Amino acid sequence: MSASVGAGTLVWFRKGLRLHDNRALSAALQRSGKLVYPVFVLDPWFLHPSKVGPNRIRFLLESLSDLDRGLERDLGTRLIVLRGNPAETLAEAAKDWNCGMCCYEKDTEPYAKERDAKVDKALGEVGCSTESSPGHTLWDMDDLLLACSGKAPQTMTSFLALAKKVGDPGVPLPSPKGLSLAAPPPPFSFDASKHGVPEMADLPHYAEASKGEADSKAKCPFRGGETEGLERLRTLGGVGRGDAYIRGFSKPDTSPTCPTQPSTTALSPYLKFGCVSPRAVYQRLTEAEGKGAQTQPPVSLMGQLYWREHFYLLGHQMGGSFGRMHGSPISKQIPWERNAALVRAWKEARTGFPWIDACMVQLREQGWMHHLGRHAVACFLTRGDLWQHWEEGAAVFDELLLDADWSLNSANWMWLSCSAFFAQYFRVYGPHSFAKKTDPSGAYVRHFLPALRGMPDKYIYEPWKAPAEVQRKARCVVGVDYPFPLVDHADASKANIDKLKLAYAASKDGTGPDHDVAAKVTHENDTAVATAPGVVQYTPGVRVMPNGGTTSGASSPGDAGTLAGLFSKAPKQVKL
DNA sequence: TTGGGAGTTGTTCAA
DNA sequence: GTTGAACAACTCCCA
Numbered sequence: 002m003s004a005s006v007g008a009g010t011l012v013w014f015r016k017g018l019r020l021h022d023n024r025a026l027s028a029a030l031q032r033s034g035k036l037v038y039p040v041f042v043l044d045p046w047f048l049h050p051s052k053v054g055p056n057r058i059r060f061l062l063e064s065l066s067d068l069d070r071g072l073e074r075d076l077g078t079r080l081i082v083l084r085g086n087p088a089e090t091l092a093e094a095a096k097d098w099n100c101g102m103c104c105y106e107k108d109t110e111p112y113a114k115e116r117d118a119k120v121d122k123a124l125g126e127v128g129c130s131t132e133s134s135p136g137h138t139l140w141d142m143d144d145l146l147l148a149c150s151g152k153a154p155q156t157m158t159s160f161l162a163l164a165k166k167v168g169d170p171g172v173p174l175p176s177p178k179g180l181s182l183a184a185p186p187p188p189f190s191f192d193a194s195k196h197g198v199p200e201m202a203d204l205p206h207y208a209e210a211s212k213g214e215a216d217s218k219a220k221c222p223f224r225g226g227e228t229e230g231l232e233r234l235r236t237l238g239g240v241g242r243g244d245a246y247i248r249g250f251s252k253p254d255t256s257p258t259c260p261t262q263p264s265t266t267a268l269s270p271y272l273k274f275g276c277v278s279p280r281a282v283y284q285r286l287t288e289a290e291g292k293g294a295q296t297q298p299p300v301s302l303m304g305q306l307y308w309r310e311h312f313y314l315l316g317h318q319m320g321g322s323f324g325r326m327h328g329s330p331i332s333k334q335i336p337w338e339r340n341a342a343l344v345r346a347w348k349e350a351r352t353g354f355p356w357i358d359a360c361m362v363q364l365r366e367q368g369w370m371h372h373l374g375r376h377a378v379a380c381f382l383t384r385g386d387l388w389q390h391w392e393e394g395a396a397v398f399d400e401l402l403l404d405a406d407w408s409l410n411s412a413n414w415m416w417l418s419c420s421a422f423f424a425q426y427f428r429v430y431g432p433h434s435f436a437k438k439t440d441p442s443g444a445y446v447r448h449f450l451p452a453l454r455g456m457p458d459k460y461i462y463e464p465w466k467a468p469a470e471v472q473r474k475a476r477c478v479v480g481v482d483y484p485f486p487l488v489d490h491a492d493a494s495k496a497n498i499d500k501l502k503l504a505y506a507a508s509k510d511g512t513g514p515d516h517d518v519a520a521k522v523t524h525e526n527d528t529a530v531a532t533a534p535g536v537v538q539y540t541p542g543v544r545v546m547p548n549g550g551t552t553s554g555a556s557s558p559g560d561a562g563t564l565a566g567l568f569s570k571a572p573k574q575v576k577l
Numbered sequence: 578t579t580g581g582g583a584g585t586t587g588t589t590c591a592a
Numbered sequence: 593g594t595t596g597a598a599c600a601a602c603t604c605c606c607a
Contacts, residue, residue, distance in 0.1 A: 154605095155603090155604065156604055158605080159604080419602085424604095425600095425603090426602070501602095
């Protein structure tokens, strides 16, 4: 290739952290031959533990390292990690490296659309065109939208009809191999300390989290990267699993109570980061399904891929409103609460319901939870027990899940809270009945909640019912070693069903709220603790004063009280 | 237009 | 252990 103007091409990796079936990479190689420069941009927008938890950052860094190794092995080049605002850093690189084109994989999430528009503009200003290729989903979302005349289906049955109409998504592209790409032109020189994949400790805001890195890595069984992802696709995430596992897979029949090896494939984190191409998964499933009788969507493994497409399509069509109740064309308007102390108790595994708390510990430690566990904790937080806004729960999942996909997360929270897609609000998951089916002795609970390890099977899901003597013998006194339950499930779920009935009726006759009425009750640092089953005591936490100082909310035990009491006693100057 | 069938995965209890 | 009814009755989609 001559050194003509704009001869080089940037390949901008964001998701799609793989070499196989990478259409952006293929397009770049086709255009520029050896003058292809693979880059990843560490965008400060997402580099904060409140947005992306330490487990997911580690998974990302592992995926980038694996990609870097793959690029060096098969394409004779390195992944260049840039730091800063994507529009600015990419425009600078394009200019300095004489690139007339930047190829990247299409991303339909709201932030990505906004970011990519800015990048397109900035690159255009330095004479660099951009080209986006599909690849994160089986089909190009715009093609699907066109095929359904701009009206995305709201049920799986209709989505399947649409999928049939658009046809096979095509075979995955092989990985490019045996190439020797050039490095960007001088004065650029690859400096591992500047352009290499960083350690977590080197990232701003993650220094603290990186201190517990060894322990946290040991607890999380998922390592990022294309190599791991393809191996997981080959083994389907379990010893001895093969085509028969694929053909017999039925999602509702898989167990949510396996503490270390998931009963499902757990390919989701690898699909989220694009370490594995959805078309590669599709091909693997198609091959197995061709060999005999098989389960069918929506419960089959192929069905799981279709759910992903289905929700991506809805998210693409609706944009930002897909992640909110207010202004949503599909979410029921329900007067949820936003009680920060209760949401925190749920997030920090202090609800007093062992199955719920164990799930939340698994989420924090592993960044993953079985789908039915997600159902249980989401139902519990919203319509089942705590009556908290589904957006609050979605934000926690978005922070802690390795596989946090905006479209899927929004859709599932709407589903479980009976805000959209699912309306049978009288079907409530029991927080101490559901797990018994697959785990009557509570091994899952014991694994994640050491305090309950000595509790007899009979009381493992409802320890507050154990006689005092049994609790003492089990070295787990409820109220001391493990919390009382925040609510009486029978009372709470019954009251919530009544509230949903009213909210549904109001939405039908048009008297429902047309805005989000949930006011923040309790301060984010307040604590909710049950002092007896279903009796919650709120303790005010530290407040930041207008002058920047802090004050402790509770000066004596008497300051703690009911929610109403908390507010009547809160000093005026306290910022809530 | 309207009515009926279908809808990934609830729980409890009785037979 | 499995199956079916009761609980109370939702929305979407298509014929």
